[in-house]
Amino acid sequence: MPEFHMVVCVKVVPRSDEIRVDRETRLLDRRHARLELNPPDMSALEMALNTRDRYGGKLDILSMGPLSFEPLLRVGLAMGCDHIVLLSDRAFGGADTLATTYTLAKGIEKMGGADLIFCGEESADGATGQVPAGLAEWLNVSQLTLLTELSLDLDKQTATGRRSLKGGYEILETPLPCVVSVKNASQEPRFINFSRKAWAYETERVTVWNAVDLNADPESIGLTGSPTTVSELARVPVRERKRIKLEGEAMAKAEQLAVIIRDSL
Amino acid sequence: MPPSRYRENEESKAVWVYLEQEEGTLENVSLEVLSKGRELADVMKWKLVGLLPGSGVHALAKEAITRGADEIWVMDHPLLTTFTIEGHGAVVYDAVMLGKPSIFLLGATHNGRDLAGRLAVRFRTGLNADCTNLHMDEKDALLVSEVSGFGGGVVAMIEMQNHRPQMATVRPGVFALSEPDSARRGKVIDVPVNLKPEQIKTRILERVRSGVVDLTRVPVLVVGGRGVNGDFETLKKLAEILGGDVGATRPPVDAGFIERERQIGQTGVVSSPKMALCCGLSGAFHLLVGIDKADVVVSINSDPEAPIFEFSDYYIVGDVSQYLPVLIQTLESQQEISHA
Numbered sequence: 001m002p003e004f005h006m007v008v009c010v011k012v013v014p015r016s017d018e019i020r021v022d023r024e025t026r027l028l029d030r031r032h033a034r035l036e037l038n039p040p041d042m043s044a045l046e047m048a049l050n051t052r053d054r055y056g057g058k059l060d061i062l063s064m065g066p067l068s069f070e071p072l073l074r075v076g077l078a079m080g081c082d083h084i085v086l087l088s089d090r091a092f093g094g095a096d097t098l099a100t101t102y103t104l105a106k107g108i109e110k111m112g113g114a115d116l117i118f119c120g121e122e123s124a125d126g127a128t129g130q131v132p133a134g135l136a137e138w139l140n141v142s143q144l145t146l147l148t149e150l151s152l153d154l155d156k157q158t159a160t161g162r163r164s165l166k167g168g169y170e171i172l173e174t175p176l177p178c179v180v181s182v183k184n185a186s187q188e189p190r191f192i193n194f195s196r197k198a199w200a201y202e203t204e205r206v207t208v209w210n211a212v213d214l215n216a217d218p219e220s221i222g223l224t225g226s227p228t229t230v231s232e233l234a235r236v237p238v239r240e241r242k243r244i245k246l247e248g249e250a251m252a253k254a255e256q257l258a259v260i261i262r263d264s265l
Numbered sequence: 266m267p268p269s270r271y272r273e274n275e276e277s278k279a280v281w282v283y284l285e286q287e288e289g290t291l292e293n294v295s296l297e298v299l300s301k302g303r304e305l306a307d308v309m310k311w312k313l314v315g316l317l318p319g320s321g322v323h324a325l326a327k328e329a330i331t332r333g334a335d336e337i338w339v340m341d342h343p344l345l346t347t348f349t350i351e352g353h354g355a356v357v358y359d360a361v362m363l364g365k366p367s368i369f370l371l372g373a374t375h376n377g378r379d380l381a382g383r384l385a386v387r388f389r390t391g392l393n394a395d396c397t398n399l400h401m402d403e404k405d406a407l408l409v410s411e412v413s414g415f416g417g418g419v420v421a422m423i424e425m426q427n428h429r430p431q432m433a434t435v436r437p438g439v440f441a442l443s444e445p446d447s448a449r450r451g452k453v454i455d456v457p458v459n460l461k462p463e464q465i466k467t468r469i470l471e472r473v474r475s476g477v478v479d480l481t482r483v484p485v486l487v488v489g490g491r492g493v494n495g496d497f498e499t500l501k502k503l504a505e506i507l508g509g510d511v512g513a514t515r516p517p518v519d520a521g522f523i524e525r526e527r528q529i530g531q532t533g534v535v536s537s538p539k540m541a542l543c544c545g546l547s548g549a550f551h552l553l554v555g556i557d558k559a560d561v562v563v564s565i566n567s568d569p570e571a572p573i574f575e576f577s578d579y580y581i582v583g584d585v586s587q588y589l590p591v592l593i594q595t596l597e598s599q600q601e602i603s604h605a
């Protein structure tokens with residue numbers, strides 16, 4: 001039997017506390033923001049590593065993005081992952097969910113498939129957690145989303161997960177292969193293993209594939225493969241407020257505020 | 266780019282809404298989206314159709330009609346009793362391919378997102394997730410989805426020219442709920458369901474639901490930011506006195522000080538309280554989206570330049586850890602007086 005193969009999808013994003021808002025355009029200015037691993041993906045990484053520790057197998061990192069992602073992704077190697085596949089090509093740029101999931105699925109296909117694929121809950125830079133389900137559809141495998149716990153039965157070839165619900169949870173069992181999305185902040189990511197650090201920075205730990213390597217349909221990737229288009233940008237109409245500053249001593253201000261609160265309710 | 270599953274010019278001019286139910290109750294967000302769907306359909310003089318998979322759900326079809334639907338397609342089957350991605354995914358896909366609606370909207374609940382993400386790929390179409398508003402471009406009969414996330418108070422209008430259905434998801438609380446009109450008449454259509462047990466690969470071994478937090482409709486929302494330094498106990502106390510509940514910005518949620526279901530804002534809850542009390546938060550646009558529907562906004566922040574003040578009706582420049590205890594004390598003593 002081939003080795004049990006796991007993949008964790010990790011994105012690199014600008015640090016949200018370093019994104020500035022351009023005063024003129026009011027658009028996000030990411031130029032000066034340093035990059036970091038998408039915080040929700042840290043939970044995915046941890047659950048993936050934990051699963052590998054318990055059941056064995058090979059665990060690779062998959063990411064789509066510019067080559068500048070590479071040094072950060074290596075942190076995942078130092079934490080315990082085996083290899084990185086970075087899907088990088090100018091033609092992948094500007095992808096919406098359909099094109100992103102298509103490209104990630106092609107990457108997994110070229111890796112020879114996977115028994116278990118981990119994703120984070122959402123990308124911190126604006127996307128909305130639609131990648132895991134879309135990826136599962138392209139790969140035609142099951143999905144377990146928003147998990148806080150996962151266990152496997154390798155004899156039965158099933159995955160069992162605890163999925164968070166609004167005000168509760170459900171325990172779901174599904175056949176492998178399967179895409180899992182991990183509930184944000186549900187796992188405490190481990191520290192990097194310092195003895196792996198030098199190993200993690202060796203060149204051969206990373207494979208970069210472009211669109212041709214993936215044998216991807218050029219019509220289905222990046223901006224070209226994205227059916228949605230941004231037609232215009234507009235200002236958010238925010239409600240006008242009174243902007244009344246309460247003055248005076250601390251006690252007096254608190255009393256004023258108490259009166260305002262009572263009067264407004 | 267490759268076409269979607271509809272053949273050319275095959276779409277039928279209609280707005281469809283996925284109606285999610287749980288144990289015989291329709292999700293509020295489904296009704297909110299239905300209310301918005303009614304507006305969109307009226308602009309275009311199109312039909313509004315609700316898609317209702319479940320088991321024993323016919324009574325809910327009538328309720329959805331009172332909320333604006335012209336037609337409800339009911340898919341009633343024991344295998345649809347609880348949500349599974351295979352079961353609900355298959356019947357919703359088949360129904361959409363049968364009706365070929367121009368527009369298909371879903372509430373961004375956990376299940377709604379699972380379904381939307383999966384089906385968008387199955388239709389080979391685009392998906393605008395977590396829209397903050399929807400409207401019609403009447404001339405071209407296109408759905409325009411407003412999506413924030415570009416920060417700084419800018420939203421992007423997103424359209425899709427060539428792919429169908431035009432899919433969008435909307436979070437709970439974003440749209441107002443229309444008043445039910447019991448005189449409204451509509452058609453209930455039973456759609457035959459061909460579902461075999463072996464199609465449902467995912468088994469539900471256990472399901473526990475209790476104490477659902479719903480911050481969309483609380484009368485008073487006390488929101489804590491990074492500046493409360495994790496002290497949500499004090500905020501809870503304040504909320505309790507005021508008959509409200511506690512929410513938070515993203516940093517304290519990420520830090521694990523409070524549950525994610527209490528995050529307010531663009532990627533959290535959109536709330537419409539009578540009053541929002543903002544404590545130790547800067548007023549990022551991502552957050553403001555979540556409190557913009559509040560009648561009154563009050564804030565306390567130690568930074569005299571904090572952006573939140575611009576979006577407040579009343580504000581105090583000061584340290585929350587100093588003001589909140591005094592405020593609680595004052596409110597409590599008022600309470601005693603009014604009780605006397």
Ligand SMILES: Cc1cc2nc3c(=O)[nH]c(=O)nc-3n(C[C@H](O)[C@H](O)[C@H](O)COP(=O)(O)OP(=O)(O)OC[C@H]3O[C@@H](n4cnc5c(N)ncnc54)[C@H](O)[C@@H]3O)c2cc1C
Binds near residue numbers: 516
């Ligand atoms: C795609 C995307 C989506 C996002 N979605 C959301 C969302 O849904 N909700 C959300 O909240 N954020 C969201 N964010 C993050 C958002 O941009 C801000 O980073 C976040 O709202 C800031 O939270 P904050 O105001 O608590 O923290 P900060 O911006 O750090 O502000 C803390 C404030 O507390 C004040 N303060 C400090 N100490 C005290 C004290 N003792 N007393 C009084 N005041 C004090 C400071 O003056 C400061 O103004 C999102 C970001 C991205 C990129």
Ligand SMILES: Nc1ncnc2c1ncn2[C@@H]1O[C@H](COP(=O)(O)O)[C@@H](O)[C@H]1O
Binds near residue numbers: 041120
């Ligand atoms: N470009 C990408 N490369 C690798 N993984 C990604 C990428 N985009 C999204 N993902 C994965 O999908 C999850 C959900 O992202 P999103 O749907 O974009 O919010 C993330 O947490 C990642 O695990």
